[in-house]
Amino acid sequence: MPDHLFPPSDIHIPTLFSVDGKTALVTGGSRGIGLMIAQGYVAAGVHVYISSRKAEVCDAVAEELSALGRCTSLPADLSSAEGCQAVADAFAERESKLDILVNNAGATWGAPFDTYPDEGFDKIMFLNVHSVFSLTRNLADSLRAAATPEDPARVINIGSMDGLHVPTVSETGTFAYSASKAAVHHLTRTLAVELASSHVTVNAIAPGFFESKMTEYVLGNFKDGIQANAPLNRIGKSEEMAGIAIYLASRAAAYTTGTVIPIDGGTSIA
Secondary structure: OOOOOOOHHHOOHHHHOOOOOOEEEEEOOOOHHHHHHHHHHHHOOOEEEEEOOOHHHHHHHHHHHOOOOOEEEOOOOOOOHHHHHHHHHHHHHHOOOOOEEEEOOOOOOOOOHHHOOHHHHHHHHHHHHHHHHHHHHHOHHHHHHHOOOOOOEEEEEEOOHHHOOOOOOOOOOOHHHHHHHHHHHHHHHHHHHHHHHHOEEEEEEEEOOOOOOOOHHHHHHHHHHHHHHOOOOOOOOHHHHHHHHHHHHOHHHOOOOOOEEEEOOOHHHO
């Protein structure tokens, strides 16, 4: 057999992308991109814990997703260090290990440059960056407990194409958001190096435009231009977000760490 071919027994396509039986925590999992990922995981056989700030919404979404599989509500406000610790403690009370952590909770703030508030900048940087670090650190023992060299535990951070290029579709500045997502991308790389010896991979997804509460305004006012800026001439679909998250949590991505994967129809390179 040529040395560039692997034995047929070394690859089993039905399990290569399987995440069945794993446990995940998806922050901001009650809507938008977090919900797309949570729904994909639940349908693929993952026991998914979702967190969001509004307990009644989190409970209702978890109940709805439970029709597809296993989903548990774990309400949390990640806008403070205490909230990041509380959700980690609540998870540890229920589970001894964590296979997949999706750091998706985030927010944006738009205002003109001359009047952009310090309060808004600080709020966005804490929620979008600091909470990613805090929650990953607080759940590190749970991730290590699930990790093996052959099947690492996974941390998946949600960045943005706006952390890869300067956004131009809106007339209102999102200075903190873009800076925070660039920071998430680099934090992903530093955490990947830190946690590699514990058999925990850390990767980031950099989404473009998908239907969500956060993108409601810009899609409502600039959708034609947004689609024209994307080489694929459209916005993303829910199944495409679920697909990249499933890949990063599967055996197929066991040797992938420290990457930032754009899923933006090519917008960030156009």
